[in-house]
Amino acid sequence: MAQWTECMNFGIAVARQAREVILDAFKTQKAVMLKSSPADLVTETDQRVEKMIISAIRQKYPTHKFIGEESVAAGERLVLTDSPTWIIDPIDGTVNFVHRFPFVAISIAFAVNQQTEFGIVYSCVEDKLYSAQRGKGAFLNGVPLYASGQEDITKCLVVTEIGAERDDLALTTMTTNILNLLKIPIRGIRAVGTAAVDMCLVATGGADAYYHIGMHCWDIAASALVVREAGGVVIDTNGGEFDMMSRKVIAASSLAVAKRMAQVIQAFPCARDDENPTKAGNDVYNTANGH
The missing domain is CATH 3.30.540.10 (Fructose-1,6-Bisphosphatase, subunit A, domain 1)
Known part of the structure; x- marks a missing residue:
């Protein structure tokens, strides 16, 4: 190393x-x-x-x-x-x-x-x-840096993102996940607008967990290690082992919090990064000062 x-x-x-x-x-x-x-x-x-x-x-x-x-x-x-x-x-x-x-x-x-x-x-x-x-x-x-170590999800502040996917299934899944977490209940949800910083906030202890579906490996590869090296946990949204190519992640202060989140978070279908290598290159459809 x-x-x-x-x-x-x-x-x-x-x-x-x-x-x-x-x-x-x-x-x-x-x-x-x-x-x-x-x-x-x-x-x-x-x-x-x-x-x-x-x-x-x-x-x-x-x-x-x-x-x-x-x-x-x-x-x-x-x-x-x-x-x-x-x-x-x-x-x-x-x-x-x-x-x-x-x-x-x-x-x-x-x-x-x-x-x-x-x-x-x-x-x-x-x-x-x-x-x-x-x-x-x-x-x-x-x-x-040290993650908070919080093990009680009802005392957690959670970070997530709305994401770029705006089809009905993605939006319904995203809002349902927020609803399910708030009903546990957790203390609150925040969105900063950058997955990399979101996950690093878990490493600081400023947030207790982060989850997202639909981001890419370049968004989270670095910050996933930051979380783990700060004593946090990174897993898949299904509760299994984290795979940076899967486009699904939970980062948390403890395994207990990560597993509890995995029980209520659903994922909408999205192609793995390594199965869809040129998607972004085929998706550019307009150029004009933000329109």
Whole structure:
């Protein structure tokens, strides 16, 4: 594991450079392209930042592989092999970015033998850099992180997202899940607008759990490790083992809370990331300043 520390430090340095690009563009008017729905957006900054990150890493580590959100959107195959692979979301929270809502993150994970070795989540506007290396703990700006450890779900604050899917089944499932959790009851539900930051909030203890259906591997690969290294639990919404390609996740302060949530959360059908490698590339259907 120690051999990947240099890679993680380089990834953090690249993330810091990418943050400056995002902050420069944050307050400007964006030309927006739609992907799968009016809530699934991409901007020139997303594309520019991803190219910048991949270019810098490829120059340093030419044999490494990459899975990037915008590269997949452009038609590249999504394949996770045993080779050292960087999994990149250049801007997690693009809708926030477009609207200048101040929760926008860079997410960078690094996997070897299909196991995440380190994760970096940089909440750019907040200047909060979350990081974790397998077996070495989780940190926020260098300070150790610890999940709350809460085991009583009735004392939990839960984070989730509405998501980009807006068909009737997805919306009905999403609202039913919220209703079922509130009826347990839990203390409340929040939505920040970026899956990566949502999960990192569980690692801080500021939230006790997070769940979502329909996100992608680049949204959660890094933050899942941050949660686990902070002492939290990450599982599938069906209560089974977490699979970053399944597009379903529960992250929680304890196994008891995660399992209780799994009893009431339902998932709508969504193709696995590794079964639908060019979906995003086929979904771009409009370009025009957000319309």
